[in-house]
Amino acid sequence: MPNLNYTFLLLIFSLYQFWTGPGESPEYQAEFKPYNQEIPGTQVAFEMMPIPAGEFSMGSESGDFPDESPLHKVTLDAFWMGAHEVTWDAFELFLDKNYELAISETPLSEEVDGLTRPSLPYLDMTFGMGKEGKPAIGMTQYGAIQFCRWLYLKTGIFYRLPTEAEWEYAARAGTETKFFYGDDSGKLSDYAWIASNSEGTTQKIGLKEANPYGLYDIYGNVMEWTSDQYEEDFYANSTDENPQNPSLQLYPRVVRGGSFKHSKEEISSSRRYKSDPKWKQLDPQIPKSQWWFPEAPFIGMRLVRPFETPSDEEIEAYYSREPIPDY
């Protein structure tokens, strides 16, 4: 069934390209298809999946969670999304320049060399759950965006976090049910690492069934950062075209997807979660780290690349927002 869906979607993608023609950006006329992004100078690579432009109903009227209502129409431009959550294999290269230097087959560019990196965490940010093939965890939204900047400097391609709307649209993959496979939360453990099957730890990426867009672990394993501020009643006021709610306050910000610690009742395509200052209470320093949540082993990230590459100024503006001090 997933294969059938996938073939169908590829067909749609081809048609989409036919209708829309190549992107208008002069620098970028990439074919809109899945691709493998290598991180230059390293053996590390990751897959990006095309998510076609379209319209969907965002939210839910189930009444279980008032912040998911009202159900409202949203139209989105096309983008690619990471098939997987970002792993430590990639994130640790950004985290530690000496490590990146040691592992790189080519010298670092001046920009990459001069990039502001995370403070090396005093605590073990894998929380004893392992690194290889496992999602990178515990980073702040600022840290997640700075990882995107590092990747941009390495690859020349603009990567960013999904907006909340993009995340839900990609998770739904054209469905209007609670989950991309239907409404039965009892089947969630076939698609996701959640409290009942994770044994309390993150799991290697890609071991469960993907959604129709080819996104693995979109539910469970780790929650994923979006770029949006969390507002309970945002849906009542949001625009319908490429909505976003820029993060101007440090808390709360939107995370999505649930994690290895969440029960099946707590997860769905529409479920909204918010960041919490408590995730930093174990940071004994002041100011608290702008990079790490020492009590959030359940938060990770997934990349987005917009089909239309924004201007250099917009890219710079996205990456260079100063972090808000956290006390």
Next chain:
Amino acid sequence: MKNPKTRRDFLKASALASGALITQPFTLHGAYAAPDNHLKLALIGCGGRGTGAVFQAFDTGQPIKLVAMADAFRDRLDKSLEPILNKYGADKVDVPEERKFVGFDGYKQAMAEADVVILATPPGFRPMHFEEAVNQGKQIFMEKPVATDAAGIRKVLAAAESAKAKKLNVVVGLQRHYQNNYRETIKRIHDGAIGDIVGGQVYWNDGGVWVRERQPGQTEMEYQMRNWYYFNWLCGDHITEQHVHNIDVANWVKKGYPVKAEGTGGRQVRTGKEHGEIFDHHVLTFTYEDGSVIHSECRHFPGASNRVDETFQGTKGKAYLSAGNHGILTDWSGNSIYDHDRENNPNPYQQEHDELWAALVNGEYKFADAENAAKSTMTSIMGRYATYSGKVITWEEAMNGQVNLFPETLSWDAMPKIVPNEDGYYPHAIPGKTKVV
């Protein structure tokens, strides 16, 4: 605070119930009884951790006023005061220019302004700061580790005795002692839940910590003070600065300190000029008086697997502990004996202050953490002596060590004992060659 007497009685009762160390009441001279009813606090060492400790002190909700601050560097002091003042306000933060003490010697004057001191400089200074605080009769919170060499340990142990005689509360930031999973699990181990402890493994393996780059115009002393993690007179190597937490858990579980250490260490991946003289890995065995052996491992290898936790094996079962609130006891058939609930545990960094300040406000003498902290720090130093020398080091040899790492003179123009060669690299220990004790 409407009915202090009731509250005091309650606290005493709960202290007794939890088997607190000491319960003799004492009088805190001129402190809580002062006209404005505040305990006066001085911060010695205004880095991120010291600033964090002041936040935790205020967050106890007890009547505290920060009255003095001391740091070697003016910029660190200013960067510390700003968020404290912003968050807690001028009512609680009264540190005018004349009570900001900058340089190597200001700590004495800062302490003199206060009833309670927080000692949070790099660990190399802890012995002289602790000694002075005890001499001045202050109540004390100090960070771990408490020294970087045997000379420092001897000073801390002597001052710890004096602090007991003067009934000065001393809490040390080995915060696992204030973390519920450790308290509950180790209490059960001591009650015999997994029999006699015959072996164990303690780890702090991760990717390493911050580096401060050398800046133009810095003297060697200033550079080392800024990039202190990589110089032993200040830091003690990561086996002492960081892994002391896990080694201390082993001592706590074993109710004692090892009689000898032997092991291997070196600089494998962290070898830059900016990485000073410390090793990036130490692997050891510590042998205790009863012959049981604890394996200890710490390394700073980016890209490698991380592990920060403690495991122990007893005659009847095994234990797993971690700062992530694990506390698991299992018998040898795999049956659970105890599994600490990992959710909603208090933050140990807050808990240590909650307990200390409650005692201070109630005029109680309850905490004497310095002696154990000194001996656990000594255990880590003994481990470093073993990996640096490549030799078996006994507790007595370590404790009587005569190699003093501290500079002869503390001033910005004075030279530390460790200096770089003409290429900018620092000499480091060579096992088989280096004299450590």
